[in-house]
Amino acid sequence: MLEQLSNLDGISGREDSVRSYLLECLKEAPLETSVDTMGNLLVRKGKTVQKPLMISAHMDEVGLMITSIDKKGMLNFNPVGGIDSRVLPGTRVRFGDACKPGVIGVKPIHLQKAEEQEKPFDPETLYIDGGFSSEAEACRHAKVGDYAAFDIDCISFGADCYRGKAFDDRAGCLILLKLLLEDNGLNFSAAFTVQEEVGTRGAIIAANHLKPRFALVVETTAAADTPDNENKQAGTVLGDGPAISIMDRTLMVSRRMREGLVALAEKRALPYHYRRFTGAGTEGGAIALSGEGVQTAVVSVPCRYIHSPNSVISRRDIDNTMSLVRAWLEKHQ
């Protein structure tokens, strides 16, 4: 299922295909689903309660948006969400509703001066080449506002991993989906949110709608267990299990919530570690500050090369994260 979820294209603002897939998966189950005006998919499992338990994961991924078509038929773009432009040169995308292939071409090395390679390609000079021979032809197949996703197929990788795009946050969506479908007798509301990558937007109105008592955000977070990583203390480690947040840019996780998660992990003998990085935002802040305030925590699956065409994630970490989320739900019933 992770492969299918990863391969769907759902960039912030156009999460339709992910939502349709989830609705399809959920349709036979005894669950109540609704979609709000921004496109959040809210699913209730079990009894209706006034102030439900909320778990959330975002459906959207980072990608590109076509902003104009130039006289030669090349497609100019802007990133949607935070992308390090250095991962773009030499990559292939699929754009528009018809998912047509396009490439972000580069000046060949043969034609470069030696010094050029020391500096990254200027992001303003990058564009998508759809193979069109004129502006008119390009306009027939692409339009301003079209999205372009990384053209990547998800595969099994190494002993226990996957390689693919958009594990941020399809891995979280997978966890929510499985918890909704399994026969666990739990009562909670799951929010598959939109537009997290452009400012945790969907979560704001989802929280206003659900008015939860407690909330747990299920995310992925950058793993930094790779060579020469100066920021080792900032990252998480693949294989070390779910990363429990202490604080991020939008949210201070209360000691009680944080220690509660640690205690649960220890009681169930689950591996876990801390997300020690205190920067970067998650939906946690938007939910915690909604209405009269919500006690909120964040757990994340470590993920290498996040926000790039090919990320790497561990199957066991996903499973262990799901176990921790399940334990949290059980505890708060």
Add this chain to the structure above:
Amino acid sequence: MNDQTLVDIVKDLTSISGISGHESAAVERAATYFGKYCDKMKLDRFGNLVAMKKADRVDENRIIIALVAHIDEIGALVTSVEKGGFLRFTPVGGIDPRVLPGQAVVVHGKDNYDGVIGATAPHLLTDQESKKTVPIEKLFIDTGYSFDFVNAHIKVGDPVSLGRKTCYMEEGHMITGKALDNRAGVASLILCAAELGGLHHQADVCFIASLQEEVGLRGAITAAYGLNPDLAVAVDVTHGDVAGVDEKYTFKPGQGPVIAVGPNFHPVLSEELQHIAGEYNLSRQLEAIPGNSHTDAWAIQVSREGTPTGLVSIPLRYMHSTVEMVAVSDLISTGRLLAWLISGMNSSFIGRLKGC
């Protein structure tokens, strides 16, 4: 409403000072224009102007549409009165300090006093000095009055507006002046209200002149909460073409309003705006905004349980200067586009916006 009337309205609206946080005079003036075409007008708790034109034919369900244009302009506040009667100031909204030396201003103290942001004469500058930008902290305002007079009539915190008389550029059918960001938007809404007089509409329309957009979309946040409309369209300005900036980042004045698409906007609404423009043969341009649009639309979209939002922008050259320029035809087209959108609005369209 003919073109000349619209030009006069823009000239009038831009002649009033209304910097962020100090918009009441501008709001009052805008109210006199909206008042001609609307049934009810009020100031909400935050001070936003809400002018309502009721539906003339009510559908089964009441529909409320908000059209929002921010009325505040950039300016400054006095931060201290110094020896010689010179004033230091801090900007309100984003101002490039390089447009300020030699700029005329009006200081609003006990009365309105003309002033100028001093610029050292070239004869007195060293070569080195003339190559550097003077930062805002080192700029000052000269009112021509003595320290004693200034001290008695102007105090810390008094607002300062930029001075420029709006003028019409006949050949190009353009208007230039200060505060066209976003009095041009407000004027378009006035024109829209006028046009609606000749059309049927099933929706109640609330024209909102919002406050404090330039400092954090604050009026829009509270207006959206209070009104809770079924949908909202913000009208603002976007960048017109300028030398030195790649064309892919700008739009041409005179080629029609710019309809925005992207995550900040409901796709059905963006699509409908384009569809209507096509139906009425209106020139328009398209802007893909991949994230925060930095307009009132960003605040409105996530109010309460979500409000479907759209954005129509008027191409404007030299934004946040006193020589801003817009094309009159774009203001007219914007107003008409919105009037046609509203006249076609009904419950089934609103239904398409929910649970997209």
Add this chain to the structure above:
Amino acid sequence: MAIEETLKKLAEAYGPSGEEEEVRLLIKEEIGSAVDQMYEDTFGNLYAIRNGGAGRIMISAHMDEIGIIITDIDDRGFLRLAPLGGISPRLMVGQRLRFRDGTIGTVYHEKLNSWKDLDWPKLYVDVGFSSSDSRKYPVKIGDLACLAQPFVKQHNGRFMAKSMDDRAGCAVLIEVIKQLSGSLPHEVCFLFSAQEELGLRGAKTAAYRYDPDYGLAVDVTLVGDTPEAPTMAVSLGKGPAIKVRDNSLFCHPRIRQLICDTAEKNSIPYQLEVLTRGGTDAGAIHVTREGVPSGAISIPCRYVHSASEIIDGKDLKLTVLLVEKLLQGLWPQIGGSNLQ
């Protein structure tokens, strides 16, 4: 003076953003019997209500102070840290920190090629522990710490401490609560807010919950009376500062006028404050729901967000008086109004 004692207790208490418990308990002890109702929320905000006539005023001072959070512990017992709120890494070198359990540590830096390289990843905390068994550490990942400096009374009635921002505001509210007698024209909610330094967070949800008609923040503000200070027409010893604007709000002109009028009527000297950066709880309160007309009164303070913030005792007392008189008076009707 009594307020000095209260201020000293508060200023020396431990209360970095997110862990304001110690401060909250102190405040509750001080005001418990002098208010009609008191409750807390899950964020940690403390609401203290004094009944009154129609109309509700929310007056806020924040309990939290800037501090740090521990992000990592190495196998030699050195701790890594990240900021809570607007605290500068330059401030930390050689500084002492206090953890919740009383442990005191110091901060130092790794080898630097130049001072320009000084940033959080280059700093660490030494709590004097060197054991390699992490379970013996008194401090854990996720623990918070605040600056450790005693409260000092200087010449000319000046007070210096590490958290004048905003224990001075809290002390003002406590003193007002104690001195305010008789029936009040409006109901007043004294909000002792949490997590202001992280982005006005407590006040946002508290204002939504209490739904006031008016908002007022009592916080500290910067001054311009030190060598080569950035332009600021506020000085120590010249009375409370009445805020015109900061980055989080433009104070409602009629609220500002009310405060100025009250000051003038009661011969309280005051200054006008235009703060070019920074924000305060009123910034969150004023855009709640349909909007809440709000203002702010600030206590002038030198070296804000350092370990040695200095205020003038005279300004403190005058602020108490000003707030007291404000709450005893009638506030103007500011609501939506119909035109035409």
